[in-house]
Amino acid sequence: MLYDFRSFVNPGHYAFGKGSLKHLGELIERRKNENNDWTVFMIDHYFQDKKETLDRLPIGEKDLVFFIETKDEPKTTLVNKYRDQILAHQTTLPAVMVGMGGGTTMDYAKATGLMVTNPGDSKDYQGLDLIKNEGIYTIVIPTVSGTGAEVSMTAVLSGPEKKLGIKCDYTIPNEVLFDPELLATVPDSDRFFTGMDCYIHNVESLTGTWINSMGKAFAEKSNEICVKVFTNQIEDRLEADEQMMVASIMGGNSITYAQVGVCHALSYGLAVVLGTHHGVGNCIVFNQLEKYYPKGYQLFKEMQALQGVEIPSGITAGCSEEQFDQMVDVAWALEHMWNNVFGPDWEKHISKDEIKALFKKM
Ligand code: NAD
Ligand code: ZN
Incomplete structure (x- = not known):
């Protein structure tokens, strides 16, 4: 740590x-x-x-x-x-x-x-x-x-x-x-994308090496709520919205006491080079991260299917090699996030080529 x-x-x-x-x-x-x-x-x-x-x-x-x-x-x-x-x-x-x-x-x-x-x-x-x-x-x-x-x-x-x-x-x-x-008026897609920002904060802090009891407690409770809300276990929309407000506070605190990971690092690359918004950008990235977050990914796909929200694809299709290199450089520079994911020797666990290959799938 x-x-x-x-x-x-x-x-x-x-x-x-x-x-x-x-x-x-x-x-x-x-x-x-x-x-x-x-x-x-x-x-x-x-x-x-x-x-x-x-x-x-x-x-x-x-x-x-x-x-x-x-x-x-x-x-x-x-x-x-x-x-x-x-x-x-x-x-x-x-x-x-x-x-x-x-x-x-x-x-x-x-x-x-x-x-x-x-x-x-x-x-x-x-x-x-x-x-x-x-x-x-x-x-x-x-x-x-x-x-x-x-x-x-x-x-x-x-x-x-x-x-x-x-x-x-x-x-x-x-x-x-x-x-x-x-x-009440938030469109389903924005509700899902911003809600998944919270879910991903929790998954990334819980699976990271920096996690401690404080971050863990916040992240676990927050994710319990996210999953309930986005698997439609809470029928009343107002009640679900109220609970998501709590999940958001706790997800925010989970990263205060720990750190985000692969998804946020790559999502920053998309934001800087293509201007992709944080919530949707995280979903586009997380959609390719089964290898790094297998359990979190599975639930994410379940929630996405239940909400009927499309995650944009092909957003990097027209990118030049130079743009891919720039995305990789932005992600690579977020050392604290990689350190959280893999520990201090993180460079032994991931390469720029692997990151580029992920961007190419988006
Ligand atoms: P957002 O603020 O852009 O809102 C998403 C969309 O929902 C917008 O189109 C907005 O107009 C609409 N909207 C908001 N409330 C609505 C309502 N009640 N009814 C109808 N439409 C509504 O998106 P976001 O996902 O909440 O925030 C993303 C931003 O947050 C990014 O800039 C990101 O960098 C930042 N962020 C900050 C932190 C932090 O710790 N400060 C953490 C994560 C993300
Ligand atoms: Zn975030």
Whole structure:
């Protein structure tokens, strides 16, 4: 086992349960003071024309609202742009940053909240412990479950040079509001792809060499829920959505205390070279990983069949050798993930040619 000692941090407050959204106003009011009395809302673009949901949000006259596009994963350039707009909006800093959406929107809120109080370009903060100052008080509200971004110390950003998280104690959201009623409209495919991100977090941490009792407990319980939900053992959709919110927190924590593996390493390669989204990218990769995760793979295929979701294939068909080499290099550089999979002598267990052959099957 190899990892640096770290005392991990979790969000300070959790509000959980059906209908919790109606209490958002109270949560925000608690954080306001004479000087800092306004709020920034970052909301998944899906809700832009959902008047019924927007009307339930405590958006005041002084507040600033961004609707977040989810076609691309979060970019450092856009984080900088949002930050500049926030600084120009009022003469004081906002009291609260709200991020309501999936992993994309929550990561934008986490990163932008930090950049309001840390000068310069967000690309210069991609990495571990580079942030100097605590950010704006951040409340995240997941509207699709699985990434664990709501409890993670990372905001994953694509910069001009790399896809890498801003990771430090301050990246953790200060508060999470879970309201399963918000998940009702997630399309089946997104529900499956993001849900499988959680499942894969658990499989990769449980089978890795870095696992400890803490990560194991979270991953086992989380996977029990994922499997129940995606093998349709919970008939009521609202109940299943509520349970997946718990699975997502626990899956996120399982990788905090352990690490991801082969699937995430390769999925990053697809994301950097082809712009493939995290959830679907993981499914495309995991679909080829029977050799590495035989038990996890079998259940994955069962769940996929039951959900009737197609996993895209042939996405690398038109790629050049140069692009394949670039994907391999991105995956190969994620040393900590390989180290988790095979141990410190990981290079003896896998070759660049094997990785390239896997990419060619996708
Ligand atoms: P996402 O946020 O892009 O959402 C998926 C899709 O669902 C989008 O089209 C979105 O508009 C839609 N959607 C969300 N809520 C909806 C609702 N209630 N009704 C209808 N549609 C809805 O995808 P995701 O899988 O949640 O997040 C992926 C991102 O998370 C990636 O950028 C990835 O890098 C990041 N991530 C971060 C961490 C972390 O620890 N910070 C971990 C894993 C993944
Ligand atoms: Zn993931």
